[in-house]
Amino acid sequence: MNIQRAAESRINTIDFQNIGFGQHISDHTFDVVFSNDSWGEGRIKPYGAMHHGLGLHALHYGQAVFEGMKAYRQDDGHVAVFRPDANWARLSRSGSRLLIPEISKEIFMEGLLELLRVDEAWVPTGEDMSLYIRPFLFGSSEFITARPSEEYTFAILTGPVGAYYAQPVKVKIEDHYTRAASGGVGYTKAAGNYGGAFYATAQAQKEGFNQVLWTDHVEHAYLEEAGTMNVAFVLDGVLVTPALTDRILAGITRDSILTLARSWGMPVEERKVSVHELQEHASKGTLQEAFGMGTAAVVSPIDGIGYQGKMMDVPAPQDGVAQRVKKTLADIRHGRAEDVHGWMVRI
């Protein structure tokens, strides 16, 4: 691997006490190019402009997929990444649906681990802090014909982040716009899925909500995801989450939380969840918790769910399931609890 180090680090320009989310990018990036049917040599270089003309394929035809994961500073000072193999597998699934050539697990892991070693100082210390990692893969040929790109670029950026949604959020059950349809690309982290969701989210925000609670594309009767997070409910003591379909992104946080809950002996159901069922539980008082699950926020408690002008209030207890999984995941990530599932990879 070719490694070119920055002449000077930018780390002293960062206020780690007020870090925000997604505002800062670390000193170095990793990238590797696919051309003539094979991946070339990976390189690490200082973060900066990329040299592509305006004919860049991904900008016109959207062959672009990404991942999101985090590295943590453990209590003994070591740095460990949470489940990077699962992110690699999902990047391959996303890429395959968009006809993007697969990046081997070896190139992905070597690039990732070497980049983290070079920028290790950027991994912050602190309970809610981590280094966000953004691997992405896009068509990088330059031509303007609607056909697949011939060249592709895989790259990784990182940046230190703090807590995402610190407060419980209010979500609006969306009964008009659709994020994903059957047979489409909803289960992939395709860039266009996010571009297509911003408008509906902005409408919900004008009405005072933080996020959209997406429903199925046919009847708008079944719940799917909360913004860019999977969603779960505690209904009369049972942890219930929509079953995965090709319209739902298979979150690694979702999978980890279901694994933890099952290991505690908590009843878990992956199935369809209708708006009607939620309303019934809300009126009986058995809608005990609702929360989003995703890498950025980990667990994002929901304390209000709006539907057609009415608000269902949801408790966001400090001693509930959401807070328990959040604390358990934090303990595993920071090396305080035994990593029985083998989720952490030290750099």
Ligand SMILES: *Cc1c(COP(=O)(O)O)cnc(C)c1O
């Ligand atoms: C990334 C993402 C999630 C959460 O996935 P994690 O692997 O837990 O980060 C859920 N839904 C959508 C639409 C996403 O893009």
